[in-house]
Amino acid sequence: MNTLDSMNAAIEYIEEHLDKKINYQHAAQIACFSEHHFKRMFSFLAGIPLSEYVRRRRLTLAALELQENNMKVIDIALKYGYQSPDSFSRAFQELHHTLPSTVKQTGVSLKAYPPISFQISIKGDVEMKYRFVEKDAFHIVGHKEVMYPEDGDFNPTLWNTLTDADYAKLGTLEREDPNLSGILNITVNTCHGPEQSEEALEYYIAVVTNQTAPDHLAALEIPKQQWAVFDAEGEMPHALTSTWSRIYTDWFPTSGYELAEAPEIVKSIHDMKTEIWIPVQKSKFAFIF
Incomplete structure (x- = not known):
């Protein structure tokens, strides 16, 4: 399977x-x-x-x-x-x-939507740039928001509420990390706090650090994990969303890997390039093409 x-x-x-x-x-x-x-x-x-x-x-x-x-x-x-x-x-x-x-009247027009079935589709030879990274456990500190997204909708309020001063203060907490430097956008698909529920997830705007979180910020320990790191290049946010879509529709179905239970991370490199860090593990199922 x-x-x-x-x-x-x-x-x-x-x-x-x-x-x-x-x-x-x-x-x-x-x-x-x-x-x-x-x-x-x-x-x-x-x-x-x-x-x-x-x-x-x-x-x-x-x-x-x-x-x-x-x-x-x-x-x-x-x-x-x-x-x-x-x-x-x-x-x-x-x-x-x-x-x-x-509906029983003669000539009434109705719409029918048949059951959906997913199949592999050959769309052409379009490259995806990615690499695997094995990373030891690390500690993040930042602003946290608990979200209850519907059908994958994702629009954190933190995007509109944090100020330049907030980002600058985060920068003072950062420790040097060769892979994950700068401000990170981190999504955790479970909720660890008092708001914990099946529908909730946590979203962080944070930095990698060795410091203890100040009172107004939240901390999270991210365990040792293998990551597939994808390059999203081009005009943002279109390049980011289209790359994310291709990860799910093109890469996962044919990679032999599946999502691991760990956060997803988005790291901005510059205005035209972003990295998407996806936690992965070898699939539990033998891949059949």
Whole structure:
């Protein structure tokens, strides 16, 4: 089994539970990812958020049942996770451009979204620059934000609230590191503090240091880890987001590696180059191409 196979197995689980409560954490475990990484991977591969895929699939099945059966609209609504006929009707009309009560009429046009399946696609010979780095444990100190992203959306408030003075103060704490110098953007896909929950993650703007964190800052110990380091070159943020997308859609499915349980790090080199540090480990599954 490879990355795409495990993603397809997770989609199969979701398909089997479209008329039930979907346990997204369990789906992520099937895919061998954290829930956050699973939703990000899905969004990169499918081009739409996972929640939108589930919404389209449920409303596709609902339309078929309304056409073929004599079930009441309220029963169909409850079956596919809507709390009232009104909320179901609004969602149904938004997708199909018609009301649920009209589907049996002759000539009514409906939309159908079939189940998704991920396959390897040959897109052309476009290089990706990366290297492997084995790094001992290190200590970071910086500003921390607890986030609850939906379907891989990522927009920390720290980006807009930190000042030049805040960054300058961080710089005074930094110790020299040959690989990870300067201000780092670090995402931890679990939450260690009192806000800990399955949906939460931690985001840091931080530096590598040997110093103890001042009262207004947070500290984190990052264990020894192997990293795949990718170069994102070009106009930012487009080069960064497109490289990140290719890591998930092109590199992981064919690399024989999988995500490890460690933070992801973004390091800016200059205005036109950024490094993306991805924690990796050899895949638990034999890769089959």
